[in-house]
Amino acid sequence: MREGEHRILIVDDERLGRRSVARQVEVLFPDAQVREARDGLEALALIAEFSPTLVFLDVDMPELSGLDVLRQLREPRPKVIFVTAFQHFALGAFEENACDYLVKPFTAERFALAAERARKELENDDRLRALEQSLASAGSYLTRLALRIGARTDVVSLAEVSCLVSEGHYTYLHAPGRQYISELTLVHLEKRLDPRMFARAHRNALVNLSAITRLSQGATVVAELKDGMRLSVSRRNRRDLLAKIQGAG
Amino acid sequence: MESVAAAAGFNVLKGQMQPHFLFNALNALKELIADDPAAARAFTQRLADLYRLILKVSTDATTSLADELAIVEHYLEVERVRYGERLRFSIEAPDDLRGERVPSLVLQTLAENAVKHGISKARAGGEVRVRVGRRAEGGLEVEVSNTGGPFDANGPRAGAPGTGLANTRARLELMYGAAGQLTISSDPALGTRVRFVVPGGRADAA
Numbered sequence: 349m350r351e352g353e354h355r356i357l358i359v360d361d362e363r364l365g366r367r368s369v370a371r372q373v374e375v376l377f378p379d380a381q382v383r384e385a386r387d388g389l390e391a392l393a394l395i396a397e398f399s400p401t402l403v404f405l406d407v408d409m410p411e412l413s414g415l416d417v418l419r420q421l422r423e424p425r426p427k428v429i430f431v432t433a434f435q436h437f438a439l440g441a442f443e444e445n446a447c448d449y450l451v452k453p454f455t456a457e458r459f460a461l462a463a464e465r466a467r468k469e470l471e472n473d474d475r476l477r478a479l480e481q482s483l484a485s486a487g488s489y490l491t492r493l494a495l496r497i498g499a500r501t502d503v504v505s506l507a508e509v510s511c512l513v514s515e516g517h518y519t520y521l522h523a524p525g526r527q528y529i530s531e532l533t534l535v536h537l538e539k540r541l542d543p544r545m546f547a548r549a550h551r552n553a554l555v556n557l558s559a560i561t562r563l564s565q566g567a568t569v570v571a572e573l574k575d576g577m578r579l580s581v582s583r584r585n586r587r588d589l590l591a592k593i594q595g596a597g
Numbered sequence: 598m599e600s601v602a603a604a605a606g607f608n609v610l611k612g613q614m615q616p617h618f619l620f621n622a623l624n625a626l627k628e629l630i631a632d633d634p635a636a637a638r639a640f641t642q643r644l645a646d647l648y649r650l651i652l653k654v655s656t657d658a659t660t661s662l663a664d665e666l667a668i669v670e671h672y673l674e675v676e677r678v679r680y681g682e683r684l685r686f687s688i689e690a691p692d693d694l695r696g697e698r699v700p701s702l703v704l705q706t707l708a709e710n711a712v713k714h715g716i717s718k719a720r721a722g723g724e725v726r727v728r729v730g731r732r733a734e735g736g737l738e739v740e741v742s743n744t745g746g747p748f749d750a751n752g753p754r755a756g757a758p759g760t761g762l763a764n765t766r767a768r769l770e771l772m773y774g775a776a777g778q779l780t781i782s783s784d785p786a787l788g789t790r791v792r793f794v795v796p797g798g799r800a801d802a803a
Contacts, residue, residue, distance in 0.1 A: 361683075361720075362625075362679050362680065362681075363681050364624070364625045364628040364629065364632070364678070364679065365624070365628075367628050367631075367632055368624070368627070368628045371631065386720075387720050389720065408717075410717060410718045410719050410720050411718065411719070411720050433617065433620050433621060433624060434617070452620075452624045453623065453624050453627050
């Protein structure tokens with residue numbers, strides 16, 4: 349994000365509260381567009397109209413508190429830094445996905461730290477969006493995936509991947525003799541993969557159709573793969589999987 | 598009587614002036630120093646005057662109405678620096694009542710309560726009115742009211758009189774018995790009015 353693209357909203361029901369944030373913003377984001385709101389309702393209206401990238405949000409305001417404002421934000425949500433005189437709001441603020449919180453009175457150094465956090469998060473969001481756009485504009489399915497393993501990056505051909513299994517926040521890619529971990533979610537990967545090549549086996553697994561060597565049909569259907577992996581095929585994915593195998597065959 | 602006064606004095610110290618008040622005042626001061634140095638100096642003076650008076654009156658169960666009203670005025674002026682035009686207030690008391698004794702820091706507590714419920718919770722703010730008058734039957738009638746936010750704007754928790762008010766009620770009853778009863782009337786359209794009576798006009802004679 350270039351400096352001039354920052355749109356910053358300062359929300360506080362007290363004029364001096366807005367001034368103290370504005371003063372720091374002028375120093376740290378000299379080229380940003382800055383607007384101010386005097387309470388929660390005004391903040392919601394301005395967020396819709398001005399679509400700020402970063403909001404400094406006072407917690408203790410009449411009628412609609414800072415937390416109320418945060419709860420009513422829709423995607424794409426701006427980054428939010430809470431500004432409060434009351435320490436105990438901190439927990440709730442983080443649960444609601446705030447970037448940081450500043451306790452009044454704050455030093456210029458502490459403010460700069462919060463601003464830096466927000467700046468980093470905004471840059472990361474930009475990078476992710478750029479990546480998604482370039483993938484979408486390529487208009488083709490993923491054939492290879494670059495995966496980091498420690499300091500090294502391996503390029504994995506998806507034709508060699510027998511299955512992708514999600515576990516927690518990660519997706520495990522199984523290839524002959526190797527296993528890779530990706531930080532992309534299974535749902536995200538599925539959109540990028542050729543549906544003629546991969547099918548859902550169950551809620552947490554995609555299987556490479558050409559890797560299936562046998563489908564054993566007992567009480568449950570199990571797909572046996574070239575590399576010895578066995579995946580159960582859920583009832584709801586069974587028909588689709590079989591149709592794809594026949595289509596591919 | 599001595600121990601009652603001492604107990605009341607202790608409660609005054611314990612219950613008065615929310616720590617948040619000083620915090621908020623310091624936050625405002627920090628900003629004023631950069632924004633308007635002359636206003637910052639006046640504000641510091643006012644804050645010092647306020648605390649000096651509080652210190653002076655908090656050792657006794659009662660104080661002069663003049664001191665009590667000075668405290669209320671300083672307090673409201675400090676809050677006005679924070680709230681700006683959202684806070685409007687008036688203080689009305691006949692000059693000849695200024696020497697009368699009133700329970701110390703009770704008006705201040707009620708004014709603080711009025712700002713908390715009537716001003717800080719209302720976007721448009723409101724007005725705090727403090728009125729003291731002589732009753733025909735003797736003694737004083739004291740009233741603190743606030744427009745703006747209704748007393749129970751945000752459900753039963755916000756609507757219930759806070760500990761400050763509960764302590765004040767207990768203190769007045771301790772000092773004046775049934776005659777010192779605190780009454781609260783609240784109307785969503787008109788705001789809230791808190792009233793009490795200082796019997797006989799001279800509390801230390803009660």
